[in-house]
Structure formats: structure tokens, C-alpha cells
Amino acid sequence: MSAPRFADLPPEYAARVLHDVPMAKHTSWHVGGPADLFFTPRDVMDLASFVRLMPPQVPLLWIGLGSNLLVRDGGIRGAVVSTHGALGALERLSATRIRAEAGVPCGRIARQCVKWGLGPAEFLAGIPGTLGGALAMNAGAWGRETWGHVLEVEVLDRRGVRQTRKAAEYEIGYRSVKGPENEWFIGARLEFERAPGAHTDAIRDLLDKRKQTQPIGEWSCGSVFTNPPGDHAARLVESAGLKGFRIGDASVSLKHANFIINHGAAKAADIEALIVHVQRTVERIHGILLHTEVRIVGEPA
Numbered sequence: 001m002s003a004p005r006f007a008d009l010p011p012e013y014a015a016r017v018l019h020d021v022p023m024a025k026h027t028s029w030h031v032g033g034p035a036d037l038f039f040t041p042r043d044v045m046d047l048a049s050f051v052r053l054m055p056p057q058v059p060l061l062w063i064g065l066g067s068n069l070l071v072r073d074g075g076i077r078g079a080v081v082s083t084h085g086a087l088g089a090l091e092r093l094s095a096t097r098i099r100a101e102a103g104v105p106c107g108r109i110a111r112q113c114v115k116w117g118l119g120p121a122e123f124l125a126g127i128p129g130t131l132g133g134a135l136a137m138n139a140g141a142w143g144r145e146t147w148g149h150v151l152e153v154e155v156l157d158r159r160g161v162r163q164t165r166k167a168a169e170y171e172i173g174y175r176s177v178k179g180p181e182n183e184w185f186i187g188a189r190l191e192f193e194r195a196p197g198a199h200t201d202a203i204r205d206l207l208d209k210r211k212q213t214q215p216i217g218e219w220s221c222g223s224v225f226t227n228p229p230g231d232h233a234a235r236l237v238e239s240a241g242l243k244g245f246r247i248g249d250a251s252v253s254l255k256h257a258n259f260i261i262n263h264g265a266a267k268a269a270d271i272e273a274l275i276v277h278v279q280r281t282v283e284r285i286h287g288i289l290l291h292t293e294v295r296i297v298g299e300p301a
């Protein structure tokens, strides 16, 4: 079923639901065709009403900052819900507990925790996504992971019903989160430790370390592949001789072999073809199939 046209939406939504929005504007790879519908809610109530409005057959894709998404060139059939710029509440609940809504950027959580004298939230600083994306991915860095700090999550389901779930209701792994289907994160309660000496210098040091080893500032999605057990995807890609390998305007980064860079005019199809080429080459040479960490969505052109 196709997504409702503007004419089918009640007036209060028709003006705010955008049509045929290029997803290249909403992904850190800067590629991706149009989304049929694109909605940024004002708050959770507004979001719940929108979700209820969508016929159940219309697929919903929730996104944060699109920093882990490869949207194909044909775009998204259905509706995209963008939490960034909405769902932005961040508050301290007690000495060690905070609550953040899904649209809050991870970097803001890291910086605010330092101000509150809480740690070790600094690891979130270099993850250029939202809390919602970090919850969906179990994002992590420097040996720490998002779900190591989750007490409870607030979710919204396909009927627009909101509820709270304990962390124990999810099966958590490395960049993997399995929980009830057809519901999405609207916020979480997180627990950190008292760290009265916490300082923004620690964040700056971690960001500096990243800059030395990763192509920060170029158009990428961070690590393309998850690390296989006991090894590193970057080592396998590099030793397969793939650094710098190029398809169209996309290439394997010379700085970090697990990054694929869009040099400006790449299509999603170039990036996807490069991903497949890297997988096949690494499998042929090392006998290991690399799995994508990035989420590939949408229709081919």
C-alpha cells in the first residue's frame, strides 16, 4: 500500500508532513533517494498521533541522525519519522541517573554528564548519532556500550501506545539489540557513576584520538562492517589490499579500511557495490564473511 498523499491527512498534519524528501539530506553518507513521507514530530504526543494516523500497512522507518544508514537510490516507500530536532529532553533524575529522549545527540549526553560530574559517558562523545540510534544499534566505543548503562527504555508501538520496558526484556549483543517488534525508542533512563573529577578534556582527548585514526569530517557512516570474533574488519580489509579501492565516487578509506567514503557524487548503488566487493574479496582471501554494521534500507533506483 502506498503512503497517504497530503490530501488524505488531516489539515494539522498535512502542512507538516513532507513529501518526496531526498534522504541524502538526512544521512551522513549524503546518499539516498526520496522518502514518500517525512515527519518530524513536535513531541511524543504529536508523534503518537501521527503513528496512529498512518494506516498499519504503511511502513515506518524511524531515524536519528542517519549516521548508520545506507538508503538506496530509489528511496523509502512509506513514512520516515525523524526524532532529531524533536524528542530532545535531557534531565538528571538522581545522583547517578539521567533520562534522555531518543532525539538527543550522543555528544550532548556525553558533555552534559561531564557537567553533572557523571561518568563514564565520555565514550558517547564521538558517536555522531542520537540516543535512539544508539539504543537500536547498541552503539559503543572504547570498550563501552550504550546498553551497559540502560535501566529502562520508553517505547512507542504501531498503535501509538507508549510503555516502559526494562533492559532485561532485550537481548543485547555487540551492535545488536533484539526486542519486541514494531515498536521504537522514544527515550531511556540511563545509569552512570559519580565522577566528580570528570572534565571536558577527557572528551577532547578521545575525539583527538579518533581524528588520528579515522577520516572524521569526510562523508561516511563510520565502521561499515562489524568486527568478526577475535579479529578486526579493518585489518582484514586492509590486508586484502582494498584500501583506496574505488567504485564511482565511493572508495575504501586510505586512513581506516573499515570506512567507505563518499567523495561527493557517489550513489548509494556505488557504496553498496563496494560493500559487496569488499565482502567477496575478504571472503576469498581470508575465508571470513564480513557482516554489515550499517543498516541498508529502501528501494534500488
Ligand SMILES: Cc1cc2nc3c(=O)[nH]c(=O)nc-3n(C[C@H](O)[C@H](O)[C@H](O)COP(=O)(O)OP(=O)(O)OC[C@H]3O[C@@H](n4cnc5c(N)ncnc54)[C@H](O)[C@@H]3O)c2cc1C
Binding pocket: 028, 061, 062, 063, 064, 065, 066, 067, 068, 069, 083, 102, 126, 127, 128, 129, 130, 131, 132, 133, 134, 135, 136, 137, 138, 139, 140, 141, 183, 184, 185, 186, 216, 217, 220, 221, 222, 223, 295
Ligand atoms: C564518523 C562516524 C563515526 C562513528 N563511530 C561510531 C562508534 O564509535 N561506535 C558506534 O557504535 N557507531 C559509530 N558510528 C555509527 C553511528 O553513529 C551509530 O550507529 C549511531 O548509534 C547511529 O545513530 P543515528 O541516530 O544516526 O541512527 P540512524 O543512522 O538514524 O539509524 C540507525 C538504525 O537505528 C534505527 N533507529 C534510529 N532511531 C531509532 C529509534 N528512536 N527507535 C528505534 N530505532 C531507531 C534506524 O531505523 C536504523 O536501523 C559512527 C558513524 C560515523 C559517521
